[in-house]
Amino acid sequence: MCKLKPLLQKWLEEADSTTGSPTSIDKIAAQGRKRKKRTSIEVSVKGALEQHFHKQPKPSAQEITSLADSLQLEKEVVRVWFCNRRQKEKRMTPPNTLGGEMLDGMGHGHYGHDVHGSPPLHAHSPALSPHAQHGQHAPHAPHSQHPQHGLQSAHTLAAH
DNA sequence: GTTATGCAAATACGA
Protein backbone atom coordinates (compact mmCIF):
# COMPACT_ATOMS: atom_id res chain seq x y z
CA MET A 1 0.00 0.00 0.00
CA CYS A 2 2.63 2.37 0.80
CA LYS A 3 5.96 1.17 -0.24
CA LEU A 4 5.17 -1.61 -2.45
CA LYS A 5 6.85 -1.86 -5.70
CA PRO A 6 9.66 -4.24 -5.54
CA LEU A 7 9.14 -5.49 -8.96
CA LEU A 8 7.83 -2.54 -10.75
CA GLN A 9 10.88 -0.50 -10.09
CA LYS A 10 13.19 -3.26 -10.74
CA TRP A 11 12.57 -3.36 -14.35
CA LEU A 12 12.67 0.29 -14.71
CA GLU A 13 16.12 0.39 -13.35
CA GLU A 14 17.61 -2.56 -14.96
CA ALA A 15 15.50 -2.69 -18.00
CA ASP A 16 17.49 -0.49 -20.24
CA SER A 17 20.75 -1.53 -18.75
CA THR A 18 20.87 -4.74 -20.57
CA THR A 19 19.03 -3.82 -23.63
CA GLY A 20 18.12 -0.65 -25.25
CA SER A 21 14.49 -1.23 -24.66
CA PRO A 22 13.61 1.92 -26.47
CA THR A 23 10.02 1.09 -26.72
CA SER A 24 9.28 1.57 -23.11
CA ILE A 25 10.83 3.32 -20.25
CA ASP A 26 12.17 6.59 -21.19
CA LYS A 27 10.95 9.30 -18.95
CA ILE A 28 11.85 7.85 -15.65
CA ALA A 29 15.00 6.27 -16.79
CA ALA A 30 16.12 9.45 -18.39
CA GLN A 31 15.82 11.58 -15.36
CA GLY A 32 16.97 9.46 -12.52
CA ARG A 33 20.35 7.96 -12.64
CA LYS A 34 20.90 4.60 -11.25
CA ARG A 35 20.91 4.47 -7.55
CA LYS A 36 23.65 2.88 -5.62
CA LYS A 37 23.18 -0.54 -4.24
CA ARG A 38 22.22 -0.76 -0.68
CA THR A 39 25.36 -1.15 1.32
CA SER A 40 24.91 -3.46 4.19
CA ILE A 41 26.91 -2.44 7.13
CA GLU A 42 28.36 -5.12 9.26
CA VAL A 43 27.19 -5.50 12.79
CA SER A 44 30.56 -4.88 14.27
CA VAL A 45 30.93 -1.78 12.21
CA LYS A 46 27.56 -0.61 13.33
CA GLY A 47 28.61 -1.07 16.90
CA ALA A 48 31.74 0.92 16.38
CA LEU A 49 29.78 3.63 14.67
CA GLU A 50 27.34 3.67 17.49
CA GLN A 51 30.04 4.22 19.98
CA HIS A 52 31.39 7.14 18.08
CA PHE A 53 27.94 8.47 17.81
CA HIS A 54 27.61 8.68 21.54
CA LYS A 55 30.77 10.59 21.76
CA GLN A 56 30.08 12.84 18.91
CA PRO A 57 26.66 12.94 17.36
CA LYS A 58 27.95 15.36 14.87
CA PRO A 59 31.49 14.65 13.88
CA SER A 60 33.24 16.89 11.47
CA ALA A 61 34.31 15.84 8.06
CA GLN A 62 37.75 15.09 9.29
CA GLU A 63 36.45 12.73 11.89
CA ILE A 64 34.25 11.08 9.42
CA THR A 65 37.08 10.61 7.04
CA SER A 66 39.22 9.21 9.77
CA LEU A 67 36.53 6.93 10.94
CA ALA A 68 35.72 5.84 7.46
CA ASP A 69 39.30 4.97 6.87
CA SER A 70 39.49 3.06 10.09
CA LEU A 71 36.45 1.07 9.30
CA GLN A 72 37.31 0.83 5.69
CA LEU A 73 34.12 2.37 4.56
CA GLU A 74 33.34 5.12 2.21
CA LYS A 75 33.21 8.55 3.61
CA GLU A 76 29.80 9.06 2.18
CA VAL A 77 28.49 5.93 3.74
CA VAL A 78 29.71 6.92 7.14
CA ARG A 79 28.28 10.37 6.78
CA VAL A 80 24.94 8.98 5.78
CA TRP A 81 25.03 6.56 8.62
CA PHE A 82 25.38 9.33 11.13
CA CYS A 83 22.58 11.21 9.53
CA ASN A 84 20.29 8.26 9.75
CA ARG A 85 21.26 7.62 13.31
CA ARG A 86 20.22 11.10 14.25
CA GLN A 87 16.97 10.72 12.49
CA LYS A 88 16.26 7.54 14.26
CA GLU A 89 16.87 9.15 17.60
CA LYS A 90 14.61 11.97 16.70
CA ARG A 91 11.92 9.61 15.85
CA MET A 92 12.20 7.74 19.07
CA THR A 93 12.86 10.40 21.62
CA PRO A 94 10.36 13.15 21.03
CA PRO A 95 7.36 11.00 21.38
CA ASN A 96 8.16 10.53 24.94
CA THR A 97 4.78 9.85 26.12
CA LEU A 98 3.81 7.91 23.22
CA GLY A 99 6.73 6.03 22.16
CA GLY A 100 9.08 5.46 24.88
CA GLU A 101 7.09 4.35 27.68
CA MET A 102 3.77 2.93 27.69
CA LEU A 103 4.35 -0.12 29.56
CA ASP A 104 4.54 0.06 33.17
CA GLY A 105 2.53 -1.66 35.53
CA MET A 106 1.73 -4.84 34.05
CA GLY A 107 3.41 -7.28 36.06
CA HIS A 108 1.07 -9.95 36.26
CA GLY A 109 1.05 -12.31 34.50
CA HIS A 110 2.59 -15.10 34.07
CA TYR A 111 2.36 -16.51 31.08
CA GLY A 112 1.44 -19.61 30.36
CA HIS A 113 2.66 -22.49 31.54
CA ASP A 114 5.00 -23.41 29.15
CA VAL A 115 7.86 -24.82 30.75
CA HIS A 116 10.14 -24.88 28.02
CA GLY A 117 10.87 -21.98 26.46
CA SER A 118 12.67 -21.22 23.51
CA PRO A 119 10.20 -19.66 21.36
CA PRO A 120 12.29 -16.98 19.92
CA LEU A 121 14.75 -19.22 18.45
CA HIS A 122 14.90 -18.91 14.80
CA ALA A 123 16.96 -21.16 12.85
CA HIS A 124 17.87 -19.08 9.99
CA SER A 125 20.73 -19.31 7.75
CA PRO A 126 21.71 -15.82 7.22
CA ALA A 127 25.10 -16.85 6.29
CA LEU A 128 24.05 -16.89 2.74
CA SER A 129 21.56 -15.01 0.82
CA PRO A 130 18.11 -15.84 1.93
CA HIS A 131 16.89 -15.15 -1.46
CA ALA A 132 19.16 -14.04 -4.07
CA GLN A 133 18.79 -10.44 -4.76
CA HIS A 134 17.59 -11.21 -8.07
CA GLY A 135 20.29 -12.82 -9.70
CA GLN A 136 22.63 -10.25 -10.84
CA HIS A 137 25.78 -8.80 -9.75
CA ALA A 138 26.35 -8.73 -6.10
CA PRO A 139 28.29 -5.69 -5.26
CA HIS A 140 28.02 -6.16 -1.62
CA ALA A 141 26.01 -8.20 0.65
CA PRO A 142 22.37 -7.49 0.71
CA HIS A 143 21.29 -9.64 3.48
CA SER A 144 19.04 -9.75 6.37
CA GLN A 145 17.76 -6.50 7.32
CA HIS A 146 17.03 -6.85 10.93
CA PRO A 147 14.65 -9.24 12.32
CA GLN A 148 13.83 -6.70 14.93
CA HIS A 149 16.32 -7.20 17.56
CA GLY A 150 19.75 -8.39 17.51
CA LEU A 151 20.66 -11.05 15.17
CA GLN A 152 21.95 -9.76 12.07
CA SER A 153 23.98 -11.78 9.88
CA ALA A 154 27.22 -10.39 9.38
CA HIS A 155 29.38 -9.75 6.64
CA THR A 156 30.11 -6.91 4.71
CA LEU A 157 32.50 -6.60 2.14
CA ALA A 158 36.06 -6.10 2.48
CA ALA A 159 36.68 -4.80 -0.87
CA HIS A 160 39.12 -2.11 -1.54
C1' DG B 1 1.66 -16.88 -3.87
C1' DT B 2 0.34 -12.00 -2.61
C1' DT B 3 0.21 -7.71 0.17
C1' DA B 4 1.49 -4.97 4.02
C1' DT B 5 4.87 -3.03 7.34
C1' DG B 6 9.33 -1.52 9.26
C1' DC B 7 13.77 -0.18 9.15
C1' DA B 8 17.65 1.46 7.08
C1' DA B 9 20.55 3.22 3.11
C1' DA B 10 20.76 6.36 -0.66
C1' DT B 11 19.07 10.39 -2.98
C1' DA B 12 17.28 15.03 -3.45
C1' DC B 13 16.86 19.28 -1.73
C1' DG B 14 18.10 23.31 1.03
C1' DA B 15 21.32 26.06 4.11
Add this chain to the structure above:
DNA sequence: CTCGTATTTGCATAA
Protein backbone atom coordinates in the same frame (compact mmCIF):
# COMPACT_ATOMS: atom_id res chain seq x y z
C1' DC C 1 31.46 22.86 -2.77
C1' DT C 2 30.36 20.82 1.80
C1' DC C 3 27.18 19.66 5.29
C1' DG C 4 22.42 18.72 7.30
C1' DT C 5 17.87 17.33 6.77
C1' DA C 6 13.84 15.52 4.33
C1' DT C 7 12.25 12.24 1.34
C1' DT C 8 12.46 8.37 -1.41
C1' DT C 9 13.77 3.84 -2.32
C1' DG C 10 15.18 -1.22 -1.14
C1' DC C 11 14.90 -5.08 1.05
C1' DA C 12 13.62 -8.22 4.51
C1' DT C 13 9.85 -10.11 7.15
C1' DA C 14 4.99 -10.51 8.95
C1' DA C 15 0.31 -11.26 8.01
